[in-house]
Amino acid sequence: MQIDLSDKTALVTASTAGIGLAIATGLARAGASVVINGRSQESVERAIGAIGVQVPGARLRGVPADVGTAAGCAALVAAVPAVDILVNNAGVYGLKDFFDLGDEDWTHIFEMNVMSGVRLSRAYLPGMTRQQWGRVVFISSESALNVPEDMIHYGFSKTSQLSISRGLAKRLRGTGITVNAVLPGPTLSDGLRGMLEGPAAEAGVSVEAVAADFIKAHRPSSILQRAATVEEVANMVVYVCSRQASATTGAALRVDGGVVDTIA
Structure with a gap:
């Protein structure tokens, strides 16, 4: 299978390290023009340099912005008004007992893990609809299904992403746009x-x-x-963003190594 995204522009949030960096690298390798996002100019430039080493000639642009805030999302959209592919990868986690979680903890993880994807999808999907093609991917987690007792707030946020991605896929039926969630396991x-x-x-x-x-x-x-390696997770995302994945939408695609004990 030859995935060619050379005529597409992709935005990967929080793409300066980890899974996000691997996804950005994979999309660049498939020929896409990739927007690298992180919270600092330094981290963005470092990621661009790293991808450039692995993918000579990669078309890359960096936009520092904190997508965990409404202002950060607005700044990112102002800098990049339209994309063909949106990968909502930004997220935070942390071990904390339910009874030690204050309102600020719930608000913080909701803003970063859920509202960042909501805001950016709301901004970019009208343009995708006009061109009758687009890809939106939410990077969820096996914790969306196996909610960890020591990270209930995290599990809640990842389950929310499944609801949003499934609902958006239905809302966009017949438009040529696919919306999916990818669920990494331990990576x-x-x-x-x-x-x-x-x-x-x-x-x-x-x-x-x-x-x-x-x-x-x-x-x-x-x-x-x-x-799993970050590249193994990225491989699934790159495929979901491809033309070849045009019949895959509204799906929760697990790259969890079989951790979730179900055949469904």
């Missing part, structure tokens, strides 16, 4: 890698080996029995 992102580097060095083994042990202990339902 060896920059954050997890940084957390495991110390234990790996102490044990004299690779980070990948420590991650696999972590998965077996804390996600025993995993069929993959290891953490």
